[in-house]
Amino acid sequence: MIPYGRQWLDEDDIRAVNEVLRSSFLTQGTKVQEFENALCQISGAKHAIAVSNGTVALYLACRVIGVGKDDIGITSAISFSASANCIVLNGATPEFIDISENDLNIDCLSLEKRLENKDLPAPKIVIPVDFAGIPANLPYIYELSKKHGFKVIEDAAHSIGSTYYFHDKWHNCGSCSHTDLAIFSFHPVKTITTGEGGAVLTNDDALANKLRVLSNHGIERDKDNFIRKDFGNWYYELQDVCFNFRITDMQCALGISQLKKLNTFKKKRQKIYKKYLKAFAGYEKKGLLKMTRYDENITDPCPHLFVIRLAEKSPVSRDELYKKLLKYDISAQVHYFPIHLQPYYMEKHGFKEGMFPVAEHYAKNCLSLPLYPLMNDEDVQAVIKAVSEIMEG
Ligand SMILES: Cc1ncc(COP(=O)(O)O)c(C=O)c1O
The missing domain is CATH 3.90.1150.10 (Aspartate Aminotransferase, domain 1)
Incomplete structure (x- = not known):
């Protein structure tokens, strides 16, 4: 059977995972940071936070912006349901915009018309999806976000490795050149895989710090700022609560090896x-x-x-x-x-x-x-x- 999509693993990938299996740390080791650095390098984004899948990456991206009960989030009518579920899971109201016949991405003119409608409240976020790997018109949507005061989360689950040209420069999908945050998915049918896996990307230092905390239960280990640092390195605080969305070192070793290809x-x-x-x-x-x-x-x-x-x-x-x-x-x-x-x-x-x-x-x-x-x-x-x-x- 020829499937519609599948992973490509070679001996280097298997060796990379094996090495971790023989090491001391299966999770919370050095491979996570190494994978995140590699993601920053290929995307051009300043920060990458690797997590357990693309769905939670979207959830965290919405949450870190503060999307909540009285908010509206807009995405494309054609995408995987996770692009909209992340709005609902943060307690906000989902809205959809029709797609463009040309590239199957969110139709920017329909989006603009919706935003210009004074009878409707402004959204807190818009989530354009780079459908099938073709970049959405991110610079246009980013311009709209400045005018209407919303944040942009690029759902780049399909588009790692894709680029678009704007203002005499090529930009990578996931670079956050024209978005506040972006996410990748590393499911086996995607371009590179970690089995399950995902990442949130941003150029914003404060958002990146919050994302790290939220992806790990809400645990803060900022040794320099804690009043009780006299307790020692074991001390941590919860300033917020969240799930364990961590990715393992085995997965990250696979991701590092896959990114080379x-x-x-x-x-x-x-x-x-x-x-x-x-x-x-x-x-x-x-x-x-x-x-x-x-x-x-x-x-x-x-x-x-x-x-x-x-x-x-x-x-x-x-x-x-x-x-x-x-x-x-x-x-x-x-x-x-x-x-x-x-x-x-x-x-x-x-x-x-x-x-x-x-x-x-x-x-x-x-x-x-x-x-x-x-x-x-x-x-x-x-x-x-x-x-x-x-x-x-
Ligand atoms: C557009 C889009 N967004 C988000 C996701 C969610 O990614 P994951 O399967 O890693 O949770 C997918 C996965 O199929 C997707 O296609």
């Missing part, structure tokens, strides 16, 4: 993406399907997903294509069912079908084809052949 992974992902674009261009020209193209002058993405959108004229529906591909031993995937149409969001927050038409239409017709660096040319050609045979009946 980020550029190779990116090149392989781009190559497969371009092969699909070329192979299916004829169907696109005939109006049977749509693909997401990107402008190389303004972005150099590390593609996470390759999504096709079946058009009305397509000889097969999305669900038919999905089932037929399984017969070729190809397991495609849907990214995503719109978050606002999940039962929880409809029942508890009153969202209804028809509220975000572009997202809803997209979600009925999208399918992610296999895309991961371990795919060899034979695998890619097998996917192209299967899709072609199905499209041609």
Whole structure:
């Protein structure tokens, strides 16, 4: 079976994890800091706080900003549910914005229209998602945040290694050049993996300190500032309460080793993406399907997903294509069912079908084809052949 995504581990990765297994510290050792330093280096962000997964990274990012009961948080209608759950889990009210047809990211004009509506309260945060690895328009959203007084958390779960061009400079996703905070996920289908894992990134020293405390129960060990330092190094204080969101040293050793291959992974992902674009261009020209193209002058993405959108004229529906591909031993995937149409969001927050038409239409017709660096040319050609045979009946 060719899955839609999977990790690539080599002997270096296995050796790195083995070394930790033979060492004294399985957790709270030196590998965590080493991994965080490597994340700062590849993203350009000043601080990285590695945590147990991308979902808690989003939760912490909202919490550290102080998102709470009377606040509103806005995200894209098409993303993994964690992009919105983090708003709800902090007690705030979620709102969604429709996606753009072009890049499937949050539609900036709709966002701006929502922000300009004087009848609606201003949000505390906006969470743009770099969907499929294509950067959202972060500089534009950051400008809006200055005007309307909200904070920006980039959900970069799909976009480690992606860059965008702005004001004569290339910026990395996760760099926080145009956001207050960003998060990564290191789930095995993502570009680099730690099994489970995530990170919060920021350029703000105070936010970084708070994130470290919150990711570790709320424990403060600021030896220089405590009045009871005469007690000794064991002393700590709780100024806040939170969960244990720590990542282990085994995971971080894997992450350090994986990050060394980020550029190779990116090149392989781009190559497969371009092969699909070329192979299916004829169907696109005939109006049977749509693909997401990107402008190389303004972005150099590390593609996470390759999504096709079946058009009305397509000889097969999305669900038919999905089932037929399984017969070729190809397991495609849907990214995503719109978050606002999940039962929880409809029942508890009153969202209804028809509220975000572009997202809803997209979600009925999208399918992610296999895309991961371990795919060899034979695998890619097998996917192209299967899709072609199905499209041609
Ligand atoms: C866009 C997006 N945000 C957040 C997450 C959450 O990451 P994790 O699975 O590491 O909790 C995911 C994971 O699938 C995701 O795709």
